[in-house]
Amino acid sequence: MFKSIFAGALISAIAGTAMAADLPRRSVAPAPYFAKTFSWTGFYAGLNGGYNFGKFTKSASSAIGDLDGYTIGGTAGYNHQIQQFVVGVESDLDWAKVDGSTGANKGKLNSLGTIRVRAGYAADRALVYVTGGYAGGSVKVTTASANGSKWENGYAAGAGLEYSFTDNISAKAEYLYSALGSKNFNASAVTTAGANVQQVRTGVNYKF
Numbered sequence: 001m002f003k004s005i006f007a008g009a010l011i012s013a014i015a016g017t018a019m020a021a022d023l024p025r026r027s028v029a030p031a032p033y034f035a036k037t038f039s040w041t042g043f044y045a046g047l048n049g050g051y052n053f054g055k056f057t058k059s060a061s062s063a064i065g066d067l068d069g070y071t072i073g074g075t076a077g078y079n080h081q082i083q084q085f086v087v088g089v090e091s092d093l094d095w096a097k098v099d100g101s102t103g104a105n106k107g108k109l110n111s112l113g114t115i116r117v118r119a120g121y122a123a124d125r126a127l128v129y130v131t132g133g134y135a136g137g138s139v140k141v142t143t144a145s146a147n148g149s150k151w152e153n154g155y156a157a158g159a160g161l162e163y164s165f166t167d168n169i170s171a172k173a174e175y176l177y178s179a180l181g182s183k184n185f186n187a188s189a190v191t192t193a194g195a196n197v198q199q200v201r202t203g204v205n206y207k208f
Contacts, residue, residue, distance in 0.1 A: 038125050038164065040079045040086045042207045048075050048174075050201020052098045056107050058182040060141065060193035064107040067195065069098035071112055075203055079118070086122050090131065091115045098197065104144040105189055109197065112137040112178065114156045125164040132157040135178035139195055146187040152180040152194060164207070172203045 049072035056064045073094030079086050093113040100107055113136055120129025135156035140149040160174030175198070182194030 038167065040081045040088075040122055040127060040164070040207075043076075043078050044170075044205045044207040045074070045076045046203055046205030048073060048092060048094065048201050048203035050174075050199055052096070052109075052112075052197050052199050054098075054195060054197040056100065057194035057196060058192035060105075060107055060182075060190045060195075063102060063105045063143075063189040064100050064141075064193070065102050067098050067100035067107060067109065067197070069096065069109070071096045071098065071199065071201070073113075075205065077118070077205075081122060084122050086118070086120050086127055086129065088118045089116070090118050096137070106142040107190075107193060107195070108140045108142075109195055110138040110140055110149065112197065112199075114176070114178065116156055125170075127162045127164075128160075129162070130157075130159045131174075131176070135180065137178070137180050137195065137197075139180065139183075139193060141185045141187055141190050141193050143187040143189050146185070148185050148187070150183045150185070152183055154178060154180040154194075158199075162205075168207050170205045170207065172205070174201055174203065175199065176201070 053068040055066050071094035075092040077090030079088035096109045096112050098109040116131045116133035118129050118131045120127050135154045139152050156176050156178040158176035160172050162170050162172035164170035178197045180195045182192045184192050
């Protein structure tokens with residue numbers, strides 16, 4: 001009797017082992033994948049261009065009047081991201097064809113550059129920012145009696161939106177207001193001239 005019980009238990013154990021061997025093995029769960037978080041931190045450089053409009057100031061305000069035209073140039077800067085806040089510095093220097101005239105009196109902005117601080121809020125690859133700092137430009141005045149060009153200093157302020165399509169390439173749309181202080185040109189009808197310029201521009205940057 002005991003032999004029969006032992007034999008039955010042995011057969012049951014062998015059969016259970018065989019069935020367990022036939023069952024599919026559990027696969028090891030893959031390690032979780034964490035998507036890389038985009039960061040705005042780093043140096044960048046690019047191109048910008050856009051439409052400009054405004055008005056000459058001081059005696060050139062009535063003698064020359066309004067100005068408009070376009071600018072195109074280069075940009076370079078650095079961003080540092082802290083959580084969702086981004087701060088940095090940006091500079092640009094643009095060639096300009098921005099001018100105006102009234103009769104024989106003409107004024108022209110030959111170049112415009114800025115060095116500005118940027119501060120903004122990043123929602124992943126989208127960055128909304130405000131900016132402000134130094135602005136300078138070359139202003140040329142021509143009248144019936146004289147002509148001359150001077151570099152004028154002032155300030156710039158504005159805001160923009162930038163979006164990074166890849167880890168390295170981004171595009172922006174930006175508004176800047178630049179106020180250039182006046183200088184003396186010693187010309188008839190235009191003794192002093194400055195310029196207030198509004199820029200609506202776009203740009204493309206490459207982050208290194």
